[in-house]
Amino acid sequence: MTQSADTLLQVSDLTLHYRTRRGTARAVDGVSFDLRRNEALVVLGESGSGKSSLAKALMRLLPRNIERFSGQVMLGDMDIMQLGDEAFRKQVQWNRMALVMQAAMNALNPVVRVGEQVAEPLRVHRGWSKDRAMERVAETFRKVGVSTDFLQRYPFELSGGMRQRVVLAMALVTEPDVVILDEPTSALDVLTQASIMNVLKRIKREEGTSFILITHDVATSSELADRVALMYAGQIVEISDARDFFHYPAHPYSQMLMDSVPRLHQAEAPGYIPGEPPDLIDPPTGCRFADRCPSRFSKCSQDPPAFSPDERRRVRCWLHEDEVARGS
């Protein structure tokens, strides 16, 4: 991909394989994308496609059973994959990038007041005084729409929607450049989801933050996305501008996914994608979607590289090989 001055994060060939009893699980298998300043990239994909693993790989929050962890992640002009763990924590984790983990709202410490929990990264990692930290926390609470009366409350005293805002505050309190959100609204109601998405839109607009939003829900993705990356079996199969992705999806999987989205005022029933994604242990050689793909042809037994039919788009499918040839 072309690197512009605006590029904040550039990920190349990121790989995270787990060691399991049955063999190597290729959860993240050569993922590349870039993220511009003040951009929201949505990572879509079905369960098990590797979305959370991608988030953990970027934040280096890894389990023990790692078989392979490699690739390049440029944050500005620093390759953060080359940093030692200590330097990574100091320079990246509590500073320039933050992650709201999947189901984090249920993982708050039940016996610590939420204000203190949100202040922790400032107190522990930046050594701020209590007053200074709490002032910043209060400010962050206001941004995410939590009354400062709640600073002194315990997690169980808050509704799910409020707890989700608290974990969001925890990610924002260090004013990072990149915030990664793993399924931040999936467990919430429609109205609560909408108000959390409103908060994210406002923060993106007012603070210039960049987001990587992970979700399996296309409707949610459309509430924030500038660009969409669709994952399938550990790989990004398409990455496109949101407008193109939603209206002219290029990869057969993207097309079927978009067809399966229920629409409120549409007379025809949505379609669906028969079959199931492949096992990440010994995935098929060749195109990983081939089993379920209605457009499969002879070439698909070879692994398709990512083709760029135009410079804003990358599609991992042999059908787009010709377009590239014609285009260039």
Next chain:
Amino acid sequence: MEAEQQNDILLKANNLHTWFDLRQWGFLRIGSVRAVDGVDFELARGEAVAFVGESGCGKSTLARTLLGLHRPTSGDVTFDGQELSTLKGEARQQYLASVGYVQQDPFGALPPFMDVRRLLSEPLIIHGVKDRDTREKRIRQVLEEVRLTQVDEILPKFPHMLSGGQQQRVVIARALLLEPSMLIADEPVSMLDASVRVEILNLLRNIQKQRSLTLAFITHDLSTVRHYADRIFVMYAGRIVEQAPVEKLLDSPQHPYTQSLLAAIADVDADNALEERDVPSGEPPSLLKPPQGCRFHPRCPKAIAGTCDVKDPPFFEPQTGHFSACWLHDEAHRG
């Protein structure tokens, strides 16, 4: 005509209330959670309806009350002309067999230590199907009906060896085993991946049509109901606030709460990211002490002071067959 219509009603809820006592230290009653608090409706034979509402509004409690798993605090349920609370012994077993239940969490619905053959045999044994071959035949039939066509592969598997979608099909198969006349499906797809959801919903809808089942489909997601139900009931804080045929409700919602729900979702479009949505402030009220008057009034952008916070709105019928419990439909309040 009148009598014929009566006959068509399979299930009827009359002023149904299901409250839970809230106790401190295990004995001191400090109040009641009014999970279902005055619900009336009738379901016709062969009709598919959707109950839609936010988490905690009482949908699952309503489902379990209809199944006879909770005893209503007051009011009653009639099924096929018989009052549920009067059913005992054999008659109650019969009722349980005529209502299939697909519970909210497919992962928790299947006992982990039973393989599919065993967990599908169990209900048949309990309901007196003694002959092994008859059971096997019946099990194969329902598995094919839910499109688990590789029957021999599926039968010896334990739940954890199945994908979420397959597990949910097994749950549906189990609900169909005893030839029910009604199916209650509590959020049957909310735990599943978007790509499998449509497939499961299609399956449920097709089975419902083919068998002319009455289907009560519970969901928190209005965007999934259009093709899977004939009528919608919108619930808020333990009550039904609006009911209408699907198209009417989605195309011209009458109740301000339903209007907010629909304003919060939009068909997928890149422009969605550009505008904030109109969301009513606040959260659903505590069911321990629901607000006086209309339960939506503390959040309602159209609330009429002096009315909505005082008097409970009854159902009005602003359009034929379209009911909404809101004072705005009252002649006296029309500007």
